[in-house]
Amino acid sequence: MNLLLKFFDVEQGRIVIDGQDIAGVTQESLRAAIGMVTQDTSLLHRSIAANIRYGRPEASDAEIVDAARQGAGARVHRRA
Numbered sequence: 001m002n003l004l005l006k007f008f009d010v011e012q013g014r015i016v017i018d019g020q021d022i023a024g025v026t027q028e029s030l031r032a033a034i035g036m037v038t039q040d041t042s043l044l045h046r047s048i049a050a051n052i053r054y055g056r057p058e059a060s061d062a063e064i065v066d067a068a069r070q071g072a073g074a075r076v077h078r079r080a
Contacts, residue, residue, distance in 0.1 A: 006030055 002008050003015060006027040015022045022030055035055075046054075052067045053059050059067070 001036065005034065005036070 003010055004022070006022065010023065048068055049061075049064045052064050056063075
């Protein structure tokens with residue numbers, strides 16, 4: 001996974017997705033197209049909003065609140 005997500009550069013051989021060598025694409029575009037769920041479900045050491053925004057940095061505050069409500073069974077409330 002580290003090679004696939006370009007955490008490291010391939011030293012030998014190549015990784016091809018749909019016939020395209022990933023060496024020719026940006027790390028940002030590659031990561032935007034691949035989702036990964038690990039077995040470790042702990043949150044990053046950041047706020048809930050930062051964790052939600054991690055996968056979608058352009059998300060609005062309203063989208064963050066909506067995502068938090070969905071993930072918490074609507075038990076999340078916005079502070080004034």
